[in-house]
Amino acid sequence: MIRNKHLAKCISDQGWHKFSKMLEYNLQPRNAELIEIGRFEPSSKMCSRCGNIKHDLKPSERTYHCDKCGPTINRDLNAAINIRNIRLIKVAQDMQEFPPVEIATSGLSPKEGG
Ligand SMILES: [Zn+2]
CATH class of the missing domain: 1.20.5 (Single alpha-helices involved in coiled-coils or other helix-helix interfaces)
Known part of the structure; x- marks a missing residue:
């Protein structure tokens, strides 16, 4: 099969x-x-600090060094930070799409006996 x-x-x-x-x-x-992200999100190849994408990052390279902004970071930690950031962006987009409902307080009477 x-x-x-x-x-x-x-x-x-x-x-x-x-x-x-x-x-x-x-x-x-x-x-x-x-947190699930898209299959083609560059979580490992993207710098978690500046967003620079390192297209030639080999699977054997265990550290990520950004040529643009400079830091060297563990590859898996860099990817985890990127995944968290992708999730936070999605949450922010969802919040814009569905703004919080305004709660009308006028005209409501307090519960009796409470
Ligand atoms: Zn960078």
């Missing part, structure tokens, strides 16, 4: 889906959130 390209992709997608569901389940008691 794995030799069939389309079927292999479907199976690997199902595996990923199950894995992310297991992660979500295990994060719930910790009151933590699973």
Whole structure:
């Protein structure tokens, strides 16, 4: 089945889906959130400080050094910061899309007996 390209992709997608569901389940008691980002987001190749993208970053390079702004940082930490930033941008965009509802306070009477 794995030799069939389309079927292999479907199976690997199902595996990923199950894995992310297991992660979500295990994060719930910790009151933590699973952050999923787009497959092609440059989380490892982007500088978490200035946004510069290093297109030639090899998988074997375990540190990220930004040629533009200078810092050297652990590659996984850099990617984690980028993932958090991508999530924060998404939250900010959602908040603009759905602004908080104004609560009308005039005309409401306090609860009786309370
Ligand atoms: Zn930089």
